[in-house]
Amino acid sequence: MSWQQTVEQTVTGLGYDLVDLDRSAGGLLRVTIDLPWDPTQAGVEQFVTVEDCEKITRQLQYLLEVENVDYKRLEVGSPGIDRPLRNENDFIRFAGQEVDITLKEPIGVTGTTIAANRKKFRGTLERPESGEGWQIVWSDAPERKPGARISKKAKPLPVQVLGFTLEEIREARLAPIVSFKGRGATPAADTDLNNTAAEYGKAGE
Template sequence: MSKKIVTLTEEIAQPIVDAMDLELVDVEFVKEGKNHFLRVYVDKDGGIDIEDCEKVSEQLSEQIDKQDPIESAYFLEVSSPGVERKLKKREDFERFVGSYVYIKTFEPIDGEKEFFGDIKSFENDEVTLVVKVKTQTKEVTIPYKKVANAHLAVSF
């Protein structure tokens, strides 16, 4: 059911964010404690502000209410994806070449399943990371289909 709600919400939200010249980054429908949350993450070059979130929320709420696909009570949240935004689409990896990221894979690559590094490139459906191992750097190539989870990361 959750996946169906996410897919329908994406279909409803996409034209709304397109008309506002925003990017639909992610949608999730989760239960936390007793409550359900429908979270919609949007962005634009230079970042979004509270007014962008309000406009999307108002229009999206109106459209979802018309179709009424969610049986239980829920909270709609529209926000920025944040500093550690998820990388889900191929375009995300292309867009953030040069950025520091965290990637977790479905299966080990070079004996590891978790990587922190800078995206060097995204070509031929593979992301190449430059990772630090103690005092040296090495390149790791990860097939896109083996990426379980990825997001921008903060380097200290």
């Protein structure tokens, strides 16, 4: 078992989800955790606390020392507004949200306005009517400035739909869009505003 698998096993064993694991060249080991998502509690937001991060940090410091993993600083935190989507549960949880996806291979669509070599897309994540796979929906119309007049002659650009499977995705993340409208704020924005982290040097240093 690799040390990465051991970290994930430790995090999940303590009752959390491992969202991301990143090891930088500068010696920073960043572990991103979240509370498990319960679909029966949809709409009820729960957030990782500093105490949660500290609990994971204590366990990982011991584990990494045993595994002889070379690092200088350990940071355990909650996801930000560009949270990665890793599995089917993540996609189900954030259906209806704005996401950025990068395909492994260009889509290669002909007969549409989508460039054949295009890999990156931003749109609203949806489940197709067939119930199989996923899709994002978007329009390539430029964002209008507040108060800008809309010409009656202007024709709206068509809505685009891209269907895909998780196997075709290289990377998927929540789009980093922040709303400060209070009750109208998106879950992605709420997650960012509640971002929590605990950072420590390597044990003994």
